[in-house]
Amino acid sequence: MTATQPTLNEIRDFKGKYPKQLWYLFATEMWERFCFYGMRGMLAVFMVSQLGLDDKTTNLQYGAIQAFVYAFTFIGGVFADKILGFQKSLFWGALLMITGGLVIAFSPTSTFYVGTCFFIIGTGFFKPNISTMVGALYHADDSRRDAGFSLFYSGINLGALLGGILMVWVGKYHSWPLAFGLVSIVMTLSLINFYFTKKSLGPIGLSPLHPDMPKSKRRGYEIATYLGSLIAIPFILILVTNTRYTDLFMYIIGPLTLVYLGWEMRKFTAQENKRLGAALVFIFFSILFWAFFEQAGGSLSLFALNNLNHSLLGIPMDPNVVNNSSNSLFVIIFAPLVGLLWVWLSKRKLEPNSVVKFGLGFLLLGVAFYAFYATVFFADADGMTSLDIFTLGYFVITFGELCLSPIGLSLMTKLSPGSIQGLMMGMWFLASAYGQYVAGLLGAGMSSADPNATNAVKLHAYTDGYMQLGLYALVAGLVLLAISPFVRKLMRGIH
Numbered sequence: 301m302t303a304t305q306p307t308l309n310e311i312r313d314f315k316g317k318y319p320k321q322l323w324y325l326f327a328t329e330m331w332e333r334f335c336f337y338g339m340r341g342m343l344a345v346f347m348v349s350q351l352g353l354d355d356k357t358t359n360l361q362y363g364a365i366q367a368f369v370y371a372f373t374f375i376g377g378v379f380a381d382k383i384l385g386f387q388k389s390l391f392w393g394a395l396l397m398i399t400g401g402l403v404i405a406f407s408p409t410s411t412f413y414v415g416t417c418f419f420i421i422g423t424g425f426f427k428p429n430i431s432t433m434v435g436a437l438y439h440a441d442d443s444r445r446d447a448g449f450s451l452f453y454s455g456i457n458l459g460a461l462l463g464g465i466l467m468v469w470v471g472k473y474h475s476w477p478l479a480f481g482l483v484s485i486v487m488t489l490s491l492i493n494f495y496f497t498k499k500s501l502g503p504i505g506l507s508p509l510h511p512d513m514p515k516s517k518r519r520g521y522e523i524a525t526y527l528g529s530l531i532a533i534p535f536i537l538i539l540v541t542n543t544r545y546t547d548l549f550m551y552i553i554g555p556l557t558l559v560y561l562g563w564e565m566r567k568f569t570a571q572e573n574k575r576l577g578a579a580l581v582f583i584f585f586s587i588l589f590w591a592f593f594e595q596a597g598g599s600l601s602l603f604a605l606n607n608l609n610h611s612l613l614g615i616p617m618d619p620n621v622v623n624n625s626s627n628s629l630f631v632i633i634f635a636p637l638v639g640l641l642w643v644w645l646s647k648r649k650l651e652p653n654s655v656v657k658f659g660l661g662f663l664l665l666g667v668a669f670y671a672f673y674a675t676v677f678f679a680d681a682d683g684m685t686s687l688d689i690f691t692l693g694y695f696v697i698t699f700g701e702l703c704l705s706p707i708g709l710s711l712m713t714k715l716s717p718g719s720i721q722g723l724m725m726g727m728w729f730l731a732s733a734y735g736q737y738v739a740g741l742l743g744a745g746m747s748s749a750d751p752n753a754t755n756a757v758k759l760h761a762y763t764d765g766y767m768q769l770g771l772y773a774l775v776a777g778l779v780l781l782a783i784s785p786f787v788r789k790l791m792r793g794i795h
């Protein structure tokens with residue numbers, strides 16, 4: 301290795317709190333999340349205002365696209381493990397996203413769905429694999445890993461915040477082609493950033509194929525993967541545009557991944573398999589967490605629209621702006637601090653283990669939903685209530701998220717054997733796909749059946765629902781704390 305191509309140990313023996321490569325991956329991921337959350341913010345508005353879809357169809361297609369984006373991370377993870385390696389996967393994913401942006405920008409109303417399919421599959425190749433590379437920057441027992449993921453998580457949310465504001469603003473008020481074209485511009489920035497910094501990753505994320513494999517065979521596998529992902533696009537198109545297939549897809553993909561994981565597990569030792577068992581416990585609980593948390597995009601945004609005052613701490617403010625951006629803003633501010641708190645506690649041998657962190661995450665989620673519920677006590681006769689208390693709920697939920705989401709990413713990299721890190725990270729995000737899916741069902745269950753219901757009736761329907769979710773979250777937190785000794789046993793010394 302040359303001086304510019306560090307070895308794995310040189311990378312992992314870094315001094316200070318964060319390895320320098322973390323900042324490079326931070327920037328690459330920030331731009332990708334800029335596009336993801338920008339697209340997410342635009343989808344429903346675009347479908348209703350430009351494609352002329354009704355609300356119901358829009359909701360269903362929006363949910364399907366969200367679910368597919370996360371579900372394809374599983375496929376991206378597996379192909380990275382087996383053929384491409386994380387670096388090439390990331391490149392391929394970024395190229396697909398750039399293409400997707402161009403395809404839609406060309407003629408938004410006619411090419412929207414095809415471009416979105418490029419985006420779905422591109423994110424699948426990109427998203428899990430960059431997170432896995434973050435984990436590879438650390439020695440197995442390095443207690444700075446969770447702090448690294450917390451910082452990385454700030455990058456995610458910085459992108460989310462900027463993209464969520466800028467892309468929606470450009471699309472809604474200026475030009476839809478330009479807004480979708482921004483995806484291509486921004487992903488090109490992400491790719492350039494990665495290209496010029498990837499040398500610093502040394503061997504991390506290079507091809508998993510055997511070094512003795514003839515070059516032509518290696519190329520053959522890679523090209524087959526690229527072609528295969530392009531051939532998948534028409535099939536994804538059918539799935540996204542016929543949402544009745546979404547349910548079917550969701551029923552099949554989860555069990556399929558478990559069968560596949562079971563098949564892979566035959567290669568590992570009992571110790572490694574116990575750790576994978578622990579990883580599955582975390583993945584299962586994360587489904588529940590995201591199902592509650594993702595009310596943000598559904599029921600909480602309707603609640604913000606119908607029932608909240610337009611004033612935050614006395615300053616005029618649109619409640620939907622608060623609903624869409626306060627979480628990201630709190631994450632950007634507090635994620636590095638929470639990360640440093642873990643390092644500080646670890647030095648004093650006081651850092652809670654990951655199962656307890658997950659448990660805390662759920663307890664905070666529960667408290668946050670009780671805060672959303674508590675808005676009912678501040679309501680006037682018209683069913684309008686306090687944006688301040690609502691924002692307090694988002695403040696608390698952010699700490700819950702920080703105890704679970706970056707820790708979960710970190711755990712996947714700690715608990716998975718090297719050869720299936722991509723698969724496990726893909727499964728972690730697949731849990732988010734299920735979370736999104738269940739979130740929609742929960743939100744629909746909470747909403748008042750009568751479309752002409754008054755705001756006061758809606759207020760009670762939603763806040764009663766939030767109280768129940770708060771209770772379930774607290775129970776889940778207590779269950780996690782109660783089972784923590786067993787899960788820790790499975791984790792075999794991993795913190």
Ligand code: GLN
Binds near residue numbers: 333456590705732
């Ligand atoms: N907000 C985080 C991200 O975008 C986590 C999302 C998730 O796993 N559901 O990466």
